[in-house]
Amino acid sequence: MSTYVYGIIDAERELPDGLAGVGDPPNPVRALRAGGLAAVVSDCPEQLRPKRRDLLAHQHVLAEAGADGAVLPLRFGSLSADDDAVLAVLTDHAEHYRSQLGELDGRVEYNVKAAHREDDVLRLVVSENDEIRALNEANRAAGGGSHQDKLRLGEMVAGAVRAREEQDAKILRDALGSAADRQAPGPESAGWLLNLSFLMGRDTAAPFVESVEELRRAHPHVDLQVTGPLPPYSFVRPAPEHVS
């Protein structure tokens, strides 16, 4: 029976009773203590797959484990051969993980994603660029314009929108970066004009969220999504031996 590992907390901390882990029915979550640390674990179900239920369980366990103290979240799906192997990892790298728990204590991650609202950004680039506006009007007058006319307009619009993406990303990065201790780029595959995670003290989260709200008001063509507080997924570092 392999052991599913959710995260690492200080050994002094207790987990809430009845915490439900991955699996169906959910496996009970327990703590394995060594080196002044506690690994938050459960038995791993056979054939664990990344299903909604299990992703939610992973997230929920980490949220609970981090509710009143620091937690080092592991990536989804981390399995150990058995409990002893988990204890060995804690013992071998106790200093590294303890120092990270210290750094991250009282801190939370907020993830911000931004994308353009299409009609709004198009309206913006058409109104701001005389050449685009003129070409658009000419195409309209010609019932849409020829294939070449459309391509020419579309290429100019695409270029203007791309420039606007860079411009807006910089505005957001500059405005939000100052409110956070650290920042880390989100995974790049999702296609946002901005996808950034910020680390900040729990008590500075409110001003941060307020500054996002101000940006929303100032840039209504930008769709801004903020998620948090989260366990510091983007700000944990592997033990030095594990750097690949």
Next chain:
Amino acid sequence: MTVVPAQQQGGSGGGSSGLYDVLELILDRGLVIDAFVRVSLVGIEILKIDVRVVVASVDTYLRFAEACNRLDLESGPRKDPGLPDLVGKMTESGAKGKSKGALSGAAETLSEAFKQGQDRAGGEEREAEPARKSTSRRTSTRRKEESE
């Protein structure tokens, strides 16, 4: 600690929308410990979406040209080229349309792909509807679907 979108977003709701917003973090971030193995993510490979916000292609150009052609430029005050501050008013007014086009479709794509991933993973949990309600086009979205 309950994870919720820090702000209510216009119209988007759903109790578990937070999951879609953090999915990529759960799967792509977090501590990796070499001594542990990671569970196979077969069935979720579809989440590796390759999206460019604006793709430089003929299709994109034609789509933008047509979008501009049908764009309601009258929904805000007419732009006077000499008065740039009017632009702000115009976009504010325009934002009331709450339109979400292809450019902002990534979250929906993610949640949709997630649902498809589940379906592939044995057809379980079909109650997992995406929390996003928008049904916008996303012709600029290129999805790289990998077979299992």
